[in-house]
Amino acid sequence: MSEPRPDELIRKMEHKPHQKGWMDTPVNIRKGMYCYASNPKSVEYLGLPNARAWNPLDVDWKLPPDWQEIIHKGFRERLDKFRSFKIFMDVCVRCGACADKCHFFIGTGDPKNMPVLRAELLRSVYRNDFTIAGKILGKIAGAREMTIDVLKEWWYYLFQCTECRRCSVFCPYGIDTAEITIMGRELLNLLGLNIDWIATPVANCYRTGNHLGIQPHAYKDMLDFFVEDIEEVTGVKVEPSFNRKGADILFITPSGDVFADPGTYTAMGYLILFHYLKDMGLDITWSTYASEGGNFGFFTSHETMKRLNKKMYAEAKRLGVKWILGGECGHMWRVINQYMDTMNGPADFLEAPVSPITGTKFENARSTKMVHIAEFMADLIKHKKLKLDPSRNDHLKVTYHDSCNPARGMGILEEPRYVINNVCNHFYEMPSNTIREQTFCCGSGAGLNAGENIELRMAGGFPRANAVKHVHQKYGVNMLACICAVDRAALPPLMDYWVPEVGVTGLTELVANALIVPGEAERTTDLRGEELQGKEEAEDA
Amino acid sequence: MNINYLASLIAVIVLFLLVYVGVEAAGLRYFFGVLLPYLAVIIFIIGFVKKIVGWAKTPVPFRIPTTCGQQETLSWIKPAKIDNPTTGSGVFVRMLLEILCFRSLFRNTKMELREGDKLSYEWEKWLWLFALAFHYSFLTVLLRHLRFFLEPVPGCVKFLESIDGFLQIGLPGIMISGIILLAALLFLLLRRILIPQIKYISLASDYFPLFLIIGIAITGILMRYFTRVDIAGIKELTIGLVTFHPTVPDGGIGGLFYVHLFFVSVLIAYFPFSKLMHLGGIFMSPTRNLTTDTRATRHINPWNYDVKVHTYEEYEEEFREKMIGAGLPVEKES
Ligand code: SF4
Numbered sequence: 001m002s003e004p005r006p007d008e009l010i011r012k013m014e015h016k017p018h019q020k021g022w023m024d025t026p027v028n029i030r031k032g033m034y035c036y037a038s039n040p041k042s043v044e045y046l047g048l049p050n051a052r053a054w055n056p057l058d059v060d061w062k063l064p065p066d067w068q069e070i071i072h073k074g075f076r077e078r079l080d081k082f083r084s085f086k087i088f089m090d091v092c093v094r095c096g097a098c099a100d101k102c103h104f105f106i107g108t109g110d111p112k113n114m115p116v117l118r119a120e121l122l123r124s125v126y127r128n129d130f131t132i133a134g135k136i137l138g139k140i141a142g143a144r145e146m147t148i149d150v151l152k153e154w155w156y157y158l159f160q161c162t163e164c165r166r167c168s169v170f171c172p173y174g175i176d177t178a179e180i181t182i183m184g185r186e187l188l189n190l191l192g193l194n195i196d197w198i199a200t201p202v203a204n205c206y207r208t209g210n211h212l213g214i215q216p217h218a219y220k221d222m223l224d225f226f227v228e229d230i231e232e233v234t235g236v237k238v239e240p241s242f243n244r245k246g247a248d249i250l251f252i253t254p255s256g257d258v259f260a261d262p263g264t265y266t267a268m269g270y271l272i273l274f275h276y277l278k279d280m281g282l283d284i285t286w287s288t289y290a291s292e293g294g295n296f297g298f299f300t301s302h303e304t305m306k307r308l309n310k311k312m313y314a315e316a317k318r319l320g321v322k323w324i325l326g327g328e329c330g331h332m333w334r335v336i337n338q339y340m341d342t343m344n345g346p347a348d349f350l351e352a353p354v355s356p357i358t359g360t361k362f363e364n365a366r367s368t369k370m371v372h373i374a375e376f377m378a379d380l381i382k383h384k385k386l387k388l389d390p391s392r393n394d395h396l397k398v399t400y401h402d403s404c405n406p407a408r409g410m411g412i413l414e415e416p417r418y419v420i421n422n423v424c425n426h427f428y429e430m431p432s433n434t435i436r437e438q439t440f441c442c443g444s445g446a447g448l449n450a451g452e453n454i455e456l457r458m459a460g461g462f463p464r465a466n467a468v469k470h471v472h473q474k475y476g477v478n479m480l481a482c483i484c485a486v487d488r489a490a491l492p493p494l495m496d497y498w499v500p501e502v503g504v505t506g507l508t509e510l511v512a513n514a515l516i517v518p519g520e521a522e523r524t525t526d527l528r529g530e531e532l533q534g535k536e537e538a539e540d541a
Numbered sequence: 542m543n544i545n546y547l548a549s550l551i552a553v554i555v556l557f558l559l560v561y562v563g564v565e566a567a568g569l570r571y572f573f574g575v576l577l578p579y580l581a582v583i584i585f586i587i588g589f590v591k592k593i594v595g596w597a598k599t600p601v602p603f604r605i606p607t608t609c610g611q612q613e614t615l616s617w618i619k620p621a622k623i624d625n626p627t628t629g630s631g632v633f634v635r636m637l638l639e640i641l642c643f644r645s646l647f648r649n650t651k652m653e654l655r656e657g658d659k660l661s662y663e664w665e666k667w668l669w670l671f672a673l674a675f676h677y678s679f680l681t682v683l684l685r686h687l688r689f690f691l692e693p694v695p696g697c698v699k700f701l702e703s704i705d706g707f708l709q710i711g712l713p714g715i716m717i718s719g720i721i722l723l724a725a726l727l728f729l730l731l732r733r734i735l736i737p738q739i740k741y742i743s744l745a746s747d748y749f750p751l752f753l754i755i756g757i758a759i760t761g762i763l764m765r766y767f768t769r770v771d772i773a774g775i776k777e778l779t780i781g782l783v784t785f786h787p788t789v790p791d792g793g794i795g796g797l798f799y800v801h802l803f804f805v806s807v808l809i810a811y812f813p814f815s816k817l818m819h820l821g822g823i824f825m826s827p828t829r830n831l832t833t834d835t836r837a838t839r840h841i842n843p844w845n846y847d848v849k850v851h852t853y854e855e856y857e858e859e860f861r862e863k864m865i866g867a868g869l870p871v872e873k874e875s
């Protein structure tokens with residue numbers, strides 16, 4: 001299958017809904033827009049229901065005979081357990097304020113990608129099953145029965161939502177369609193209707209500690225490669241430690257950065273930073289067991305999220321560290337910031353985090369005991385603990401993409417900007433409606449970063465790419481910085497598609513480029529092996 | 542023609558005929574003037590309380606506020622105290638702005654694809670403006686109506702009327718709130734009918750309250766400015782209702798009043814079972830009314846339960862050889 005060209009994709013973005021009502025427009029599961037079904041082995045490994053091979057394009061989805069009953073009961077149970085879900089089912093006035101805020105609606109023009117309608121897919125069944133008006137008036141009250149077609153529609157559109165929460169910023173009642181998607185996906189999982197790009201990473205993570213299924217020895221090997229690369233660029237030999245008991249701090253970061261470019265350079269950045277700080281009193285260890293910061297369980301169910309997340313505290317306890325430092329990742333930080341302590345706390349075996357270098361007490365993390373690397377680095381820079389040469393990033397004109405979860409599920413907006421401004425000389429913001437709490441998703445979050453749904457991803461990432469294009473054309477921006485591992489995997493192809501010539505980097509990579517490490521050789525390239533500005537001429541002369 | 546607004550319009554017309562014929566032809570004045578209003582209020586109270594209690598009883602397992610500004614972290618970074626509130630007072634102001642000023646709606650933008658491939662997001666204030674106009678004018682009209690239920694009429698109600706009627710044109714003086722109410726209703730209705738996306742998402746239950754309130758507004762305006770109604774008779778009835786000595790004055794009041802009253806009764810009774818419950822929901826929305834200090838203070842989930850996890854021991858058991866081979870520390874040597 002060949003994906004549509006950018007201009008073809010734009011032409012498809014008609015934002016005019018069909019003449020027929022949405023309830024009368026059946027779902028059309030289209031290639032390029034959906035992800036493959038979960039591998040039964042992965043579902044089975046986790047002990048989740050209805051593990052079997054199935055294909056979304058088949059008529060028969062091999063559901064249990066009482067699937068309607070399962071959905072109904074599951075719905076009821078979640079209404080009783082989550083006030084958010086109940087209120088969001090009840091109070092939407094369909095004002096439409098959220099409609100054109102979703103990157104998937106903007107990029108696909110499909111009216112069922114308006115957050116309000118995505119929610120109505122569930123709400124219509126809610127009315128039918130649980131409200132008086134719906135029971136009496138039926139369709140006129142916006143109610144409809146749960147049929148196999150409705151189920152397929154749920155599946156298709158709930159996996160066209162990246163749970164980015166942009167819609168919830170604009171809703172007058174704070175209705176968070178991401179929350180509704182989360183509930184909907186939980187219900188789908190009761191029938192074994194996950195996608196493989198989520199199910200298999202989850203199973204991997206459960207078994208090996210990380211989404212990619214990297215086993216402990218291989219994990220160490222991969223970091224050892226970085227050690228060699230770092231020595232090549234900087235002349236400095238860093239020495240990470242693993243699973244080390246008695247360390248002060250445990251470091252947890254998404255495994256994606258260990259695995260693939262350009263995230264690898266961010267991982268190298270961590271290694272360089274920790275090496276730099278070692279003599280200043282940083283005593284930190286990596287873990288192969290808790291070798292995943294991200295949590296695709298979050299895209300499966302609350303329970304699965306909890307099962308995967310539990311490792312973080314368990315490993316911190318086993319190793320006897322004082323607190324945990326977390327790397328750059330988006331949804332990981334939503335989980336840590338809003339769920340972890342509640343689910344798997346209290347972490348009373350840890351201490352309230354204090355930076356061993358600056359003495360800063362991270363009051364904001366005193367209960368969770370987990371600090372974000374951007375907070376940690378901003379504090380270091382503020383206290384002038386890092387010797388930096390920002391000119392080593394002069395070949396880069398940088399803009400910054402706020403990842404959805406850190407922006408709207410946490411609010412870490414200034415720290416990364418402060419860091420960038422201290423390690424780069426050329427920083428340009430994208431338009432204000434596309435950053436900070438109004439930031440646009442990469443289009444591939446919440447487990448949708450697969451290959452088979454590339455059209456969906458390119459369409460959903462269009463608003464983000466469009467804003468990058470703006471600063472690319474206006475200021476010559478050539479580097480898009482972010483603090484999310486999914487971004488680092490998802491944005492490069494998005495840039496190639498919409499704004500070629502713009503690269504993608506993590507924050508810590510930029511820091512490591514600028515960081516003057518004692519004993520280092522003069523750097524002629526950045527971590528990627530690209531010539532530094534001024535160096536070429538110097539060499540030529 | 543769209544079945545959704547047609548159905549709602551027809552429903553309101555049927556209601557109109559029902560009461561008009563009921564009062565004018567069948568003389569069911571007591572039924573429409575006393576019994577139904579009482580019944581509506583009872584349904585409203587029970588329904589409203591049940592809904593709120595239902596929400597309130599449902600746990601809030603996780604603290605999931607939408608953060609719309611800088612978090613509180615390092616002392617030298619200025620936090621967004623209202624949009625990312627870590628304290629109760631921050632939440633209070635956030636909620637106040639949300640409820641009184643429709644702050645989130647104020648952010649509204651309109652997306653457009655320009656010059657072929659450039660996305661733009663323009664500030665879209667009209668929905669916010671008319672929503673605000675609708676709610677405040679409706680509230681004013683409601684408060685003005687207290688004069689029908691209180692004797693003597695309190696000073697504050699008279700004061701409100703004097704502000705509302707500041708234009709001082711015509712006789713009886715024009716009340717600006719009624720005009721704004723009707724204009725805002727028409728705006729809200731027209732955008733549902735004319736903007737394709739909004740039309741697409743609109744249900745009959747979105748049009749119905751609009752038509753109903755338009756009906757209420759029109760009958761009210763007709764009574765006030767265009768037909769002669771027996772104000773004293775009406776007040777006798779309304780006072781009778783609130784003092785639980787209901788009486789229906791003979792003749793004089795006229796069918797129009799009963800239509801007005803009936804529409805109001807229907808609206809009240811319909812309220813708890815409809816989206817109009819956003820009135821209560823807005824106070825309880827977990828993405829808005831919770832503090833964001835989630836890493837500083839532990840939130841308790843009342844139904845938190847233990848889950849099956851893959852322990853370190855199981856992990857080491859599976860990979861021990863490889864770990865030892867790679868020089869990784871292990872708990873048990875074999
Ligand atoms: S903005 Fe909120 S109330 Fe309006 S349509 Fe969207 S979800 Fe419903």
Ligand code: SF4
Nearest residue numbers: 102161162164165167
């Ligand atoms: S959470 Fe994001 S992707 Fe999902 S409906 Fe809302 S805006 Fe769209």
